[in-house]
Amino acid sequence: MALMQISEPGQTPEPHQRKLAVGIDLGTTNSLVASVRNGNAGTLADLDGEHLLPSAVYYPETGVTVVGASALAGASTDPRNTLLSVKRFMGRSFADCAAAAGAKMLPYELLDQGQDMVKIRTRAGDISPVQVSAEILKNLALRAEASLGGELTGAVITVPAYFDDAQRQATKDAAKIAGIHVLRLLNEPTAAAVAYGLDQQDEMAIAVFDLGGGTFDISVLQLTKGVFAVLSTGGDSALGGDDFDHAIADWFVAATGLQDLDMFQQRSLLTAARKAKEALSDTDAVELVLGDLSQSLSREQFNALVDPLIDTAIRACKRALRDAKLRSEDIANVVMVGGSTRVPRVRERVAQWFGREPLVDLDPDRVVALGAALQADQLVGNRSGDEMLLLDVIPLSLGIETMGGLTEKVIHRNTTIPVAMAQEFTTFKDGQTAMAIHVVQGERELVEDCRSLARFELQGIPPMVAGAARIKVKFQVDADGLLQVFATEESTGVESHIAVKPAYGLNDTDIADMLKSSWEAAATDKDARALREQQIEAEALLQALSSALLQDGEAMLSETEQQDLLAKMEVLHHEREQGSVASIAKHIEIVGKASELFAERRMDASINQALAGRQVDEL
Amino acid sequence: MCRLSVAAVRVSPSSGTAGWPKLMSVFNPQENYFALLGVPQAYEIEVSALTSSYRALQREAHPDRFANGSERELRLAVQQSSFINEAYETLVSPTRRAAYLLKLAGVNSDMSSTTFQDPEFLMQQMQLREELSELQDAKDPEQALDVFYRDLDGAANSQKSAFSQSYNQQQFDLALAAYAKLQFLEKLRSEAELKESELLDY
Numbered sequence: 105m106a107l108m109q110i111s112e113p114g115q116t117p118e119p120h121q122r123k124l125a126v127g128i129d130l131g132t133t134n135s136l137v138a139s140v141r142n143g144n145a146g147t148l149a150d151l152d153g154e155h156l157l158p159s160a161v162y163y164p165e166t167g168v169t170v171v172g173a174s175a176l177a178g179a180s181t182d183p184r185n186t187l188l189s190v191k192r193f194m195g196r197s198f199a200d201c202a203a204a205a206g207a208k209m210l211p212y213e214l215l216d217q218g219q220d221m222v223k224i225r226t227r228a229g230d231i232s233p234v235q236v237s238a239e240i241l242k243n244l245a246l247r248a249e250a251s252l253g254g255e256l257t258g259a260v261i262t263v264p265a266y267f268d269d270a271q272r273q274a275t276k277d278a279a280k281i282a283g284i285h286v287l288r289l290l291n292e293p294t295a296a297a298v299a300y301g302l303d304q305q306d307e308m309a310i311a312v313f314d315l316g317g318g319t320f321d322i323s324v325l326q327l328t329k330g331v332f333a334v335l336s337t338g339g340d341s342a343l344g345g346d347d348f349d350h351a352i353a354d355w356f357v358a359a360t361g362l363q364d365l366d367m368f369q370q371r372s373l374l375t376a377a378r379k380a381k382e383a384l385s386d387t388d389a390v391e392l393v394l395g396d397l398s399q400s401l402s403r404e405q406f407n408a409l410v411d412p413l414i415d416t417a418i419r420a421c422k423r424a425l426r427d428a429k430l431r432s433e434d435i436a437n438v439v440m441v442g443g444s445t446r447v448p449r450v451r452e453r454v455a456q457w458f459g460r461e462p463l464v465d466l467d468p469d470r471v472v473a474l475g476a477a478l479q480a481d482q483l484v485g486n487r488s489g490d491e492m493l494l495l496d497v498i499p500l501s502l503g504i505e506t507m508g509g510l511t512e513k514v515i516h517r518n519t520t521i522p523v524a525m526a527q528e529f530t531t532f533k534d535g536q537t538a539m540a541i542h543v544v545q546g547e548r549e550l551v552e553d554c555r556s557l558a559r560f561e562l563q564g565i566p567p568m569v570a571g572a573a574r575i576k577v578k579f580q581v582d583a584d585g586l587l588q589v590f591a592t593e594e595s596t597g598v599e600s601h602i603a604v605k606p607a608y609g610l611n612d613t614d615i616a617d618m619l620k621s622s623w624e625a626a627a628t629d630k631d632a633r634a635l636r637e638q639q640i641e642a643e644a645l646l647q648a649l650s651s652a653l654l655q656d657g658e659a660m661l662s663e664t665e666q667q668d669l670l671a672k673m674e675v676l677h678h679e680r681e682q683g684s685v686a687s688i689a690k691h692i693e694i695v696g697k698a699s700e701l702f703a704e705r706r707m708d709a710s711i712n713q714a715l716a717g718r719q720v721d722e723l
Numbered sequence: 724m725c726r727l728s729v730a731a732v733r734v735s736p737s738s739g740t741a742g743w744p745k746l747m748s749v750f751n752p753q754e755n756y757f758a759l760l761g762v763p764q765a766y767e768i769e770v771s772a773l774t775s776s777y778r779a780l781q782r783e784a785h786p787d788r789f790a791n792g793s794e795r796e797l798r799l800a801v802q803q804s805s806f807i808n809e810a811y812e813t814l815v816s817p818t819r820r821a822a823y824l825l826k827l828a829g830v831n832s833d834m835s836s837t838t839f840q841d842p843e844f845l846m847q848q849m850q851l852r853e854e855l856s857e858l859q860d861a862k863d864p865e866q867a868l869d870v871f872y873r874d875l876d877g878a879a880n881s882q883k884s885a886f887s888q889s890y891n892q893q894q895f896d897l898a899l900a901a902y903a904k905l906q907f908l909e910k911l912r913s914e915a916e917l918k919e920s921e922l923l924d925y
């Protein structure tokens with residue numbers, strides 16, 4: 105590619121044997137992709153220089169599926185076909201979602217699939233949350249391949265520590281549909297701790313305080329010589345920075361005596377409130393203006409407004425520490441994650457309660473993705489000699505149903521994974537030839553209080569008197585926390601070869617179908633791979649040109665030359681999203697031609713610079 | 724216990740093991756946990772030595788080392804890594820370690836047939852249970868809990884030394900009795916933990 109010439113003088117290209125691996129933070133509100141370059145982890149930006157990809161997918165009437173910021177626009181005009189926050193529905197049945205969403209009305213229609221994962225009705229058909237997540241992952245992978253200039257070897261994808269087997273399986277399935285090789289599913293708090301290099305230390309307890317836009321998670325980790333264990337997790341799925349905005353808005357309404365706001369005013373007020381909140385991180389007071397009404401809000405007033413919300417978070421911290429059997433003074437480090445931890449009052453209260461300053465040096469929105477990137481880099485073998493080993497534990501106990509609807513735990517929570525455990529069971533009727541095996545997850549005694557993961561039947565047990573058969577049920581959990589179950593009748597060796605997939609996961613046929621339909625949707629012209637390659641090439645070209653223009657555009661091109669080039673890039677940008685293989689190729693050609701002069705001037709400049717450098721050296 | 728087929732795990736030297744960690748070819752799922760983790764087979768162990776040898780093994784065997792390997796390599800890694808975890812968790816826990824030693828000595832540690840002939844221990848059990856049931860009426864339940872845990876630790880420690888002594892003298896009957904008592908004390912501890920979360924959760 106011609107543009108490879110536009111590389112920075114003095115910078116050598118990466119050795120080609122280096123494998124490309126990324127970390128992906130697949131978030132509820134925003135998602136990110138990061139990689140390690142020259143030993144440093146960094147998040148990757150899209151063409152507009154944006155690092156955060158809103159986790160939004162829009163299914164338009166015509167054309168291809170839209171992901172990210174442009175999809176968000178659909179939320180107000182076409183809410184039924186704009187899917188937001190689907191992470192909440194991953195691996196969840198309709199009943200789970202209805203319970204979790206509570207009174208909160210969703211703008212789109214959820215379809216009851218019984219025991220199976222919920223689906224969402226759109227004009228593109230009934231879509232699984234897994235497919236929506238796959239679209240987001242695909243977008244991030246494309247971005248990464250374009251900016252790293254090659255095919256990805258694999259990715260580490262982060263999941264909340266409390267994600268159960270079904271939610272983890274759903275996340276892995278989404279990656280499979282997106283064509284991404286998953287190196288590892290990593291717990292979000294573990295990733296955040298890794299980003300701060302805490303894995304380099306010997307032994308300590310760490311609290312990860314994650315306050316996002318709409319959710320709050322607290323996790324307590326124990327690090328023992330390179331082994332990370334999650335001791336406890338807690339939080340509030342309905343507490344976040346959005347509540348801070350609402351608190352300001354409510355205060356404004358009360359202070360000004362405003363009444364009966366319409367939808368539009370409501371929205372403007374919330375936007376103004378959010379801006380005020382952000383401004384108060386740096387200033388002592390702000391003026392909140394709505395139409396001809398205005399009110400001044402001081403930082404102290406703001407602090408008083410949000411203190412009750414922070415109290416709730418601190419209470420969750422207390423509970424999590426008690427579950428971990430630790431006291432606040434046992435915590436050696438507090439890691440801050442999530443945009444809302446930028447609020448000074450939050451930092452202050454956290455520091456006060458834990459009795460130490462929290463770690464805030466890394467961007468709280470990106471810290472999880474950065475840690476995942478470090479882990480990905482190591483897993484593909486780029487970080488040789490580094491001795492980091494992350495051992496996770498399973499968040500919830502796994503067991504099977506026994507007589508009377510009771511749970512018999514086979515693997516207890518907080519057991520280090522991977523793990524294999526077996527338990528023996530027996531028949532309860534004379535001549536019983538089959539045994540139903542019901543796999544459940546949870547801490548409670550009664551099966552009905554646990555989550556049902558899978559059911560299967562061991563058949564062909566030779567008829568014996570009750571209690572004579574010896575059925576060994578083996579649970580195998582891999583390093584990602586995913587479970588397989590095997591059953592054997594010991595005396596005869598009758599085996600059930602069924603490797604259990606959780607009820608909320610997808611079977612391989614489902615995945616094959618989704619893969620097919622995703623290809624069909626993408627293959628508006630020839631075949632999906634060719635299109636993908638062209639898209640990657642277009643993205644890489646645009647990306648390289650954008651950064652070159654940013655650096656030298658002003659100095660090396662006239663106003664009209666710049667305008668001309670930008671206009672052609674704009675067309676290519678559009679074609680990349682909507683066009684066919686042929687049209688993208690054509691516009692890559694056009695932009696390539698148009699940028700030749702620029703490339704030449706940059707070459708000359710870098711040669712001159714190199715020559716100048718040499719003369720200085722030789723003098 | 725995990726039941727792994729030897730044939731599926733053993734890797735013949737001719738199968739091109741270049742680049743594989745050494746452990747892959749010597750891994751034996753029947754292996755004695757003490758031998759695997761390189762500590763002497765005894766009740767008294769040095770936990771720090773156990774832990775560092777465990778970490779060294781996991782560094783070679785963990786599936787993360789094969790994140791980019793074939794499906795077969797990954798499957799084998801999951802199996803051997805699971806086995807190492809199981810071995811470590813068995814040896815690091817004083818109660819499970821005792822049961823494992825008894826098993827190696829050919830003593831059936833199944834509790835169902837064990838009865839208690841030790842009035843002193845029964846007395847202690849009753850006292851501890853009473854202490855536990857009176858917790859909620861204590862003026863400071865949190866402090867009362869601390870005292871209870873301390874008493875429990877003391878009782879457990881004396882059974883651990885009893886086990887160690889009997890085991891070393893190959894008096895397995897006595898060792899089995901000490902193990903049974905350890906299990907009782909452990910059960911009491913989990914009951915106390917349940918009570919703790921009830922007590923402190925209002």
